[in-house]
Structures are given as structure tokens and as C-alpha cells.
Amino acid sequence: MLWWNVKRLNSANERAAISAAERLDASKEPRAVDALIRATASKSSKLRKAAVIALREIGDARAYESFMVRLNDEERDGQVEAIKSIGKLRDERAIGPLMLLLKDFACTDIPGGYRAG
Numbered sequence: 001m002l003w004w005n006v007k008r009l010n011s012a013n014e015r016a017a018i019s020a021a022e023r024l025d026a027s028k029e030p031r032a033v034d035a036l037i038r039a040t041a042s043k044s045s046k047l048r049k050a051a052v053i054a055l056r057e058i059g060d061a062r063a064y065e066s067f068m069v070r071l072n073d074e075e076r077d078g079q080v081e082a083i084k085s086i087g088k089l090r091d092e093r094a095i096g097p098l099m100l101l102l103k104d105f106a107c108t109d110i111p112g113g114y115r116a117g
Contacts, residue, residue, distance in 0.1 A: 002027070006035040009051075017042070018050045025054035033060045040066040045075040052078065056085035064091050071101055 005027075008020035021039060024032040032054070039051035040063075052070055055063040063085070070082035079101070086094045 002029055002031060006032055009035050009039045009047075014044050014047060017044070017047050021047060021050035021054050025050070025057050028058050030058055030060055033058060033062055037063055037066045040070060045073070045078055048073065049075070049078050049081050052081045052085055056081070056088050059088060061089055061091070064089055064093070068094065068097060071097060 002024075005020040005023045008016050009024075011017045011020070017039070021036065024036060036051045036055050036058070040048050040055070042048050042051070048070065052063075052067065055066065067082045067085045067089070070078050071086075073079050073082065083098065083101070086098065
């Protein structure tokens with residue numbers, strides 16, 4: 001039911017859209033990547049977060065730019081999920097932006113994290 005979940009990502013019903021992202025996460029279906037990337041730009045912080053998590057689980061490098069944009073998410077949870085996702089991709093282009101962002105995080109925000117001087 002890939003097509004159905006992709007369609008539901010655009011639902012005006014936030015719960016339905018989040019549920020669709022979670023189902024796509026569980027399916028780890030690479031054909032859903034483009035739709036999930038679009039969902040990372042949603043007005044709903046909960047949908048953005050669910051889409052980032054789904055993309056992380058799929059592990060497709062096409063999501064890199066979306067993860068980088070989410071580093072500036074207005075919600076801290078969204079930023080943390082983006083950091084985890086970038087880490088899973090192991091893309092060296094992210095090192096500089098991540099180091100800059102690290103200065104904004106307290107040691108309690110990221111397990112094993114530290115406060116940069």
C-alpha cells in the first residue's frame with residue numbers, strides 16, 4: 001500500500017499524515033523517499049519529525065539536504081532527529097555545520113554530548 005501511504009502524507013489530517021510516515025518508516029521502502037523528503041518541509045513539526053525518522057531508517061543519501069535544512073528546525077526535537085539522521089548517513093559534508101550547531105546544544109540535549117567551549 002505504498003501509494004496509499006504516500007498519498008496520505010499530504011493529508012490535511014495531521015494524525016493521518018504522521019501515521020503514513022510511520023508506516024513508510026516501517027516498510028523501509030526506497031520508492032517513498034521523494035514523498036518523505038517533501039514531508040520534511042511540512043508546517044507540522046510532528047510530521048517533519050516523522051518524515052526525518054522514516055528517511056533515516058530507509059537510509060537513502062538523497063535525504064541529506066533535507067536533513068541539513070532540518071538542522072535549523074524551530075523545534076529542538078526536529079534538530080536532534082536531523083542530527084541522528086545525518087550521523088547514520090556518515091556524510092562528511094555535514095561535519096562543519098554540525099560543529100557549528102553543537103555550540104548551541106547543552107550536554108543534556110544529546111546523549112554523550114558535551115558543551116563546546
